[in-house]
Ligand code: HEM
């Protein structure tokens with residue numbers, strides 16, 4: 001299997017970025033929900049610290065993924081899609097990338113506004129993005145929650161699109177993003 005993308009399929013590196021980020025998003029939302037169910041205390045802070053570190057990891061991976069995308073060719077969408085389907089697919093991908101930046105950045109900013117510094121697994125202390133402010137924290141928390149709902153909605157649309165390609169159009173769009181599959 002090729003490391004780089006071709007005009008036929010995504011290469012191993014692009015596939016790895018895609019599926020590792022999907023797995024980390026599942027971990028990320030699970031950590032947030034587990035922390036949300038706990039009363040204030042050490043256990044909650046530990047889970048939130050992990051949530052922050054995983055979120056910063058996602059941010060780093062998305063930056064690397066976009067760099068890799070920029071220096072690689074990529075398979076075009078099948079030509080038999082209607083113009084509105086092409087537009088919808090592009091819009092969904094752009095929305096996913098925007099949300100993959102907006103989620104970690106809103107989380108990092110809300111932590112700074114709350115006065116809780118962000119570190120990456122205890123190895124790297126990140127700077128505060130804004131000064132401590134209760135009203136700003138409240139607004140950013142609402143933003144972070146709302147963006148998470150947007151992310152769920154866009155991911156649902158994206159997954160429905162991928163399944164439609166596979167089961168209704170019977171094309172290669174899903175297979176070319178899956179490891180260990182053939183054209
Ligand atoms: C793709 C990345 C991220 C996703 C999908 C995500 C998702 C979520 C979700 C769904 C919640 C709400 C849990 C609930 O109350 O129901 C949450 C809470 C939170 N997130 Fe994130 N998050 C991400 C990145 C980050 C980052 C990078 C940070 C900080 C550096 C962060 C900091 C927080 C904090 C502090 C809370 C709890 C807020 C509170 O209740 O006081 N998040 N996140």
Ligand code: HEM
Nearest residue numbers: 022025069075077093096097155158159162163173174177
């Ligand atoms: C959970 C969060 C997910 C996120 C954030 C996400 C994000 C993305 C993004 C941004 C792209 C565009 C790649 C590019 O053009 O650079 C993409 C492509 C793709 N995704 Fe996802 N994805 C997710 C889940 C899934 C799932 C569960 C499936 C399978 C059911 C899937 C199937 C695909 C396929 C097949 C492509 C390639 C589309 C093409 O070749 O044109 N994704 N994904």
